[in-house]
Amino acid sequence: MTIDTYRPRRSVLYIPASNDKALTKIASLACDAIIIDLEDAVLPADKAAARDKVAGILVGRERRREMVVRINALASEWGADDLLAVAKAEPDGILLPKIGTPRDILEACDLLDDNFAPDSVKLWAMVETPKALLNIGAIAELGRDPASRLACFVAGTNDLVKATGILATPDRRYLMPWLMQLVLAARAGGLDVIDGVANDFRDLDAFARECAEGAAMGFDGKSLIHPAQIELANRAFSPAPQALAEARAIRDAFARPENAGKGVIALDGRMVERLHLAQAEKLLAKAAIIGA
Numbered sequence: 001m002t003i004d005t006y007r008p009r010r011s012v013l014y015i016p017a018s019n020d021k022a023l024t025k026i027a028s029l030a031c032d033a034i035i036i037d038l039e040d041a042v043l044p045a046d047k048a049a050a051r052d053k054v055a056g057i058l059v060g061r062e063r064r065r066e067m068v069v070r071i072n073a074l075a076s077e078w079g080a081d082d083l084l085a086v087a088k089a090e091p092d093g094i095l096l097p098k099i100g101t102p103r104d105i106l107e108a109c110d111l112l113d114d115n116f117a118p119d120s121v122k123l124w125a126m127v128e129t130p131k132a133l134l135n136i137g138a139i140a141e142l143g144r145d146p147a148s149r150l151a152c153f154v155a156g157t158n159d160l161v162k163a164t165g166i167l168a169t170p171d172r173r174y175l176m177p178w179l180m181q182l183v184l185a186a187r188a189g190g191l192d193v194i195d196g197v198a199n200d201f202r203d204l205d206a207f208a209r210e211c212a213e214g215a216a217m218g219f220d221g222k223s224l225i226h227p228a229q230i231e232l233a234n235r236a237f238s239p240a241p242q243a244l245a246e247a248r249a250i251r252d253a254f255a256r257p258e259n260a261g262k263g264v265i266a267l268d269g270r271m272v273e274r275l276h277l278a279q280a281e282k283l284l285a286k287a288a289i290i291g292a
């Protein structure tokens with residue numbers, strides 16, 4: 001992510017394409033992005049009808065919010081038809097589930113290119129299989145090539161728990177090494193990365209704690225399943241007032257004439273370098289975009 005291409009992805013809400021009542025809520029929701037789901041939230045018998053609804057859901061959408069569609073895996077009987085139908089509706093992103101290798105991304109990208117999908121249609125990837133985690137560095141490297149369309153990773157924590165047999169504890173202790181590796185890989189590839197869902201949407205205290213943890217781990221935002229989770233995610237993944245005040249102080253200090261030629265200065269008894277200035281400017285730009 002460079003700041004001139006920055007899009008907030010603090011709150012990313014799944015809505016099953018088969019849930020008409022939830023779909024009618026879209027315009028009233030304050031989330032940064034929506035993922036219309038054709039995969040696990042839709043029963044096999046409803047897959048084709050759900051796919052046919054996507055174009056109607058995306059038509060006339062507001063540009064302020066990213067609209068992404070999660071298709072079925074390309075290896076499944078629905079995947080290729082999903083990809084081609086969804087591409088025609090030109091969403092901001094197509095989310096690929098169960099990827100395992102760079103080839104999975106490149107295959108989807110080739111299909112989009114062959115069918116003249118505009119460059120604005122990006123690929124997002126669910127990281128939810130052991131194989132994807134083992135290959136995560138190579139997959140993330142695709143992010144350095146805009147032609148790959150890869151823009152964002154989404155942690156699929158429920159599938160990771162299922163596929164590996166680890167115990168899902170409230171503190172996510174067994175997931176933690178893999179989630180940190182995912183953040184690291186995303187940064188190496190210049191990609192955004194979204195934390196997994198919290199299934200218990202009634203326990204908002206636990207949810208707030210998990211959001212704070214995800215933000216501290218470096219995630220850009222949180223995957224959500226229920227509207228009640230939006231506000232807490234927006235808050236947790238926005239720059240904190242204290243961090244903004246510090247960023248302003250650093251920017252102002254380097255702007256003073258006596259500091260013009262200096263690489264490192266003292267500010268309130270702490271060493272501040274130009275790398276902190278760059279970090280501060282990025283944070284302030286981010287806050288300005290979120291505020292707008």
Ligand code: COA
Binds near residue numbers: 013015021022227
């Ligand atoms: N997006 C938009 N609106 C939603 C929503 C969602 N993901 N989940 C619930 N709502 C709406 C409901 O339609 C309901 O509307 P109403 O007040 O007009 O009746 C309201 O929010 C309150 O919903 P609630 O009764 O608390 O939940 P529910 O029993 O209707 O739905 C789930 C619970 C879990 C089935 C539902 O939240 C859901 O399907 N979430 C997404 C699941 C998903 O996509 N999973 C795949 C990725 S992990």
Ligand code: MG
Binds near residue numbers: 097126156159
């Ligand atoms: Mg999954």
